[in-house]
Amino acid sequence: MDQPSNQDSPAEADVGTPNLSIVIQQPRDEDSPRVFLVHVDAGATTTYATDSEHPYELALAAELPQGDEQVAVITKPLSTEAAERFRQAMKGVSEAVDSGLVVWTPLRPSAAFASNIWEATFNEKLAHRSYGLSTPEALAQSIAATSARDLGLAQDAVDRKKLQVSKRNHERRRTTRDESAQQETEEQARRRGQSH
Numbered sequence: 001m002d003q004p005s006n007q008d009s010p011a012e013a014d015v016g017t018p019n020l021s022i023v024i025q026q027p028r029d030e031d032s033p034r035v036f037l038v039h040v041d042a043g044a045t046t047t048y049a050t051d052s053e054h055p056y057e058l059a060l061a062a063e064l065p066q067g068d069e070q071v072a073v074i075t076k077p078l079s080t081e082a083a084e085r086f087r088q089a090m091k092g093v094s095e096a097v098d099s100g101l102v103v104w105t106p107l108r109p110s111a112a113f114a115s116n117i118w119e120a121t122f123n124e125k126l127a128h129r130s131y132g133l134s135t136p137e138a139l140a141q142s143i144a145a146t147s148a149r150d151l152g153l154a155q156d157a158v159d160r161k162k163l164q165v166s167k168r169n170h171e172r173r174r175t176t177r178d179e180s181a182q183q184e185t186e187e188q189a190r191r192r193g194q195s196h
Contacts, residue, residue: 018042018083020121021075022114024140025068033071033136035110036064037117039086041078050110058093058103072140074118074126074147082121089120111139 018041026033037048047061078086093113097103104110112134115126126146130138 016042018078019075020078020082020086020118021073022118022126022139022143023064023073024071024136024143025065026071027065027068033140034065034068035114035136035139037114038064041083048113050104058097071136072143074143076122078121086117086121089117093117107134109134111136115139115142 018039021036021038021040023036023038024033025036034049039046039048045063047064049059049061050057076082093103104113111128115128115134119125124146126139127142128134128139
């Protein structure tokens with residue numbers, strides 16, 4: 001599985017290595033953060049986002065808006081297989097747009113779009129829903145959690161640490177188990193005495 005890098009900007013990635021990023025920026029003049037899907041291949045950058053004038057249409061740009069605060073960034077190199085999965089996912093999006101379907105809806109905004117393309121490309125799920133609504137903030141939290149896990153700052157299912165029970169808690173558990181077994185034995189004896 002490709003490892004994400006924790007860079008300040010996808011543009012800082014090695015230009016010889018194709019990569020995919022999700023960048024969440026907080027524009028100075030807007031209340032809600034914006035989600036961008038950034039594809040870099042052979043030094044060429046394509047940025048996918050919502051169109052500010054037509055919020056449910058796909059907008060392409062050569063670079064991210066400058067001057068906005070970056071809330072979250074996750075970047076991964078694209079292996080040959082991942083690059084093909086990305087191309088197929090974007091081909092499906094292009095076909096949907098060409099047939100007149102909208103890419104984003106109020107229930108499927110850009111955070112859902114970016115998360116779904118990421119999952120199709122890397123087979124890695126990034127949560128984007130909070131209380132049933134897809135939001136940039138929920139996606140940013142998922143990116144932060146994924147980055148922390150990949151840096152070893154949190155446990156994950158593959159790298160579980162064995163938790164040791166303290167000697168005191170071990171003794172308490174054993175005593176409780178022994179007391180429960182004694183009570184059960186006494187109860188069984190009492191029942192046998194009543195049945196005879």
